[in-house]
Amino acid sequence: MNRTAAPARTSTAARPVVLVVDDQPENLRALEAMLRRDDWELVLARSAREAQEQLLRRDVAVALLDVQMPEMDGYELAEHVRGEERTRHLPIIFVAGNSREPQRVFSGYETGPVDFLYRPIDAHVVRSKVDAYVCVARRRHAQQSREERFRDLLQTASQAVWRLSPADARVLEDSPSWRALTGMSVEQWREHGPLAGVHPDDRERVLQAWQAGLRSRAPWDIEYRVHRPDGRYTWTLARAEPVRDERGGLLEWIGANIDIHARKEADAFRDMVLGILGHDLRNPLNAMMVSAQLALMRAREEPVRTPLERVLTSGERMGRHIEQLLDLTLARLGGGIAVHPVAADLREVVEQALEEVTVGKQRIRLDAVGELKGAWDVDRLLQVILTLVHNAVDHGTPGTPIVIRLDGEAPESVALTVHNLGPVVPESVRNAVFEPARRTDPTRRHGARGLGLGLYISKQVVLAHGGTIAFESSEAGGNLLRVRLPRYSAT
Template identity: 30%
Template sequence: MTSMVGGGGGSIELLVPEDVLGIGAGEDLLIVDDSETNLIAYEAALEPLGQKLVLARSGTEALGKLLDRDFALVLLDLSMPGMSGIETARMVRSRPRSKGTPILFISGASPSTETMLEAFEVGALDFISKPIVPEVLRAKVSVYLRLQERTQQLLHKATLLRDAYARLERKASAERERDDATGAAVRLEKLQEATAALADSRTPEEVAAVAVRLGTLAVAASSACMWLTRDDGSLSVAGNHGVPEEYLERWRSIPATSNIAAMQVVRRRQSIWVENEEDYAREAPDAIEAARAANRVSPFAALPLVRKDRGIGVIVFSYSGPHAFTSDERKFLLALVGACEQALERARLNVAEANARHDAELASTRKDEFLAMLGHELRNPLAAMVMAVEMLRMRGATVERETSILHRQLSHLSYIVDDLLDLARITRGVIALRREPVELHHAVASAVETVQPHLLRLRHELVVRVPENLVVDADRHRLGQVISNLLSNAVKYTPAGGLIELTAEGQGDFVTIAVRDNGRGIPSALLSDLFELFVQGERAPDRRDGGLGIGLTLVRSLMHLHGGGVAAHSDGPGKGAVFTLRWPRAVTPSMTRRLPRSSKSELRAGQGFRVLVVDDNEDSAEMIGALLETMGHVVEIAHRGDSAVDVARTFAPDVALLDIGLPVLDGYEVASRIREMPNCTATVLVAVTGYGQPEDRVRSRQAGFAQHLVKPIDLEILRSVFAELRPDNVSS
């Protein structure tokens, strides 16, 4: 649809904005699906939006509804009997009143590329997959409704602009020069083009690109530039057209304290029109002398971009030669600015929504990973403790080994719980420091003692170089906690037989403490987020590294509380890492082994089985093995997947209790290899793991496991597993 506006014997063809923007003409939602169940689900999901919902059960019925009224949005099932979704969409688009109505296709399966292309050709804006997630459906519909509202506002503004220019043309005198009429025609054309392009702009940069390009052409300017405000009040270039590179580099960023014309326009929210040197001196007194010296006293217009009575940017149109702004040009630029303000608001909402969605997805992913790690970390020590307690109950005599295990595992649990509690205290801001002068070498010695068992187990070499005269201002306990965490981190991520160095030196009012290792290193992509909560390096499936991903977060938080800082550096994977603390200075001077035999481990005729126990948690494996021996079984223990395969080859177990998360080979691979051994074809496989979700049980069953036991194992359940094994079901 077009209209003719003209004066002085000429005429100008104007595009009607409705044709360019293509939006739904109504306010209700039309939902089309042949399934009554689906319609009920969509109705329930969209009811909170407060829009009237109209339901149709076929394409034909939907077309009938469209004859009765207009709709804001159509949700259309892709696959329906009779008239398909694509055929229905094509009929909807063929009707002039509904050719711009947005259509969202609902697909039960992932459509082919050809189907998607065909759908977009007939006017689809998006796809939603079944089964629908009510929140996702509601969010998508809400977005399109909000976009439609903004587009309607922009459409209203465009209509006003069109009418304004129509009135200007009707009032134009018969003496208007042909070039004036040509210029007005160009501006009207660019306005319509800008209206359509701004409606499609999704980001502030896209809005700026449209405004400076079409605005420059419409008012015959030499160049144009749009700056947008940052959070700190400074201005940053969002888009430019024809601006010389040397000028652009100088003014790409304008400080909030600057007094140049562009910043003054943003502060005052008033336009500046400079046509001559007098105007320049009045509007830009701080720049007039420099402009004269450079012979750049040129006309320009600077117009503010405003949102809610606050300046959000400025757009400047400049000329290289003389120019006087006509009333027509001024009205055009003000109208263009108004359209830009609407488009920028819509772009801001789009960007904010995308960022919020990304942040929510990232937070949800980290939360899920943390919960999974927490369950696994707590179950391993609990399993060993439960078995130790059962042994105490059964023996009632020699308890030294069991109490030692309980002490060790309870300490591990206490460490985990203490970290979680410290994190909660720091997050709530209720942690209190007891600061005092602390001799650093004593604190380091205590921290080294804490990690000494792990150093010995992994055969690491630790080199400590800490002068005895260094004294720091610290909470003694927190200082030891920070150093222990960094040492534990180095031990954890350094392969066996590695080198770890701890050095310290005074630097002015601070003491620099560095922990270096020659371990796995840190990928550059991870360095920026390394100290964030729940962030960890890449973990092996067996989770032999352990940890909850909160240790480095605690280190950073405790350093900030002390007025210091921490930094991490690595040259990349396989090149080690170094963690550096800046602490305020005080103002004062074998993997496979056989369980020891006891008299109870002798086979009792018809009762004992050969049992292979495989678990990388040595305490847990030892306790399970001891319990099985007291039940009259012969037990072999392995702590790695490859070791388990070697033992099974010679031991030929009747029963194999396999942890799933094992080093080298996981439990599934171990089970597969045992099944291939001629002497283990009848071996009964039992999964013993910290993972107990339904999908974990399904996978273990598919892998050939007869049972899936979740740590900590109940003794009665373990006994019942062996009670169910009949002699004719196991190898002799």
């Protein structure tokens, strides 16, 4: 073993380094015999000066320092270690002659771990102490590697990367990528903080997101527009990730603004086309339906009436699809579906909806408790109830009951649940049932009768009333769609 020559500074992927400093060769040999292991690198230094050279070249996990050395003893060396930024948090184990030897005053207890060993040294004790500090160093290095990979990924995948302070989101360092995206200097950025360059219409949302992130100390993301050097605004997706130390304390926020302007423009164009398509299909469909109804009124022979009835049934189905396309456009472009509440009784609304159900009606049971009066948009609520019932009929096990339960016992709200005993829905699908064009079971043929927008639009209607909607599925309990509506929403 070469005790004086030091290799290049180790990377985070190398074995942890344990540094032992003692001017007595016999003490070094004894500690070497106790601490020699394959999963860490043991480095021996015969003086404080030699130890300083090793600390400059290596990332040391823990240092064992003899307190009695000529020229510079262990306490003086430790003061130098604590005075350097890169080693100020290094764990130090002082090795003293015996427990009765007076301990010197040492000012570095606050910045990093400090421990003591007394001769004669117990091999099991010294190995246990060193192993504990090495484990901490491994976790810290693994975390640093993850953070480095995260930063590299952000640099390659993002348009702007930044670092902010943990408590108040102050800018920690200049970001050339942020300056390239916004045209703002680091001084302007520091002056305005997280709202720098944000579109005026988006500032309140961004501020709320930041405040929520600072409170929860959890990752978050938000889409908003930022100012570009040419004076226009571009849509970005901002993602913030908390960086923590080995004790879980928050060190900083690191994040990025990813350019999503092209995607937003494509989404807006798609929604515009859907809106135009839905609107322009109404007139020819209405003309077709009126003509079929007039022909049916005059038809007497069954071979003529049957295809006309089929035309009307198909036209009604097409009309529902067009309404869903228009609702989707309203929800995506208009910021939500408008509702017009009027005084109503929820039980009467449900009974009216059930009159329109044609398939599986005999399986449905309605239970109601409490006061069920409030103010809601009845037409929209009928739409929601029919969607939930049709969903239960389509995806329930044939022949099993479907239970609609209304609960009006809460003073401020009413609850509506629709339960069926269909197959359990996988969690990956369960979390996406309210997304557009997603179905709980796309392999079922009758599930293809709609556009996959029913539950999405139902959620938008419920949210427009100030309510909530949720889906539950389990092997024991079956499938349950749960809606809660305030009796009188603020809409």
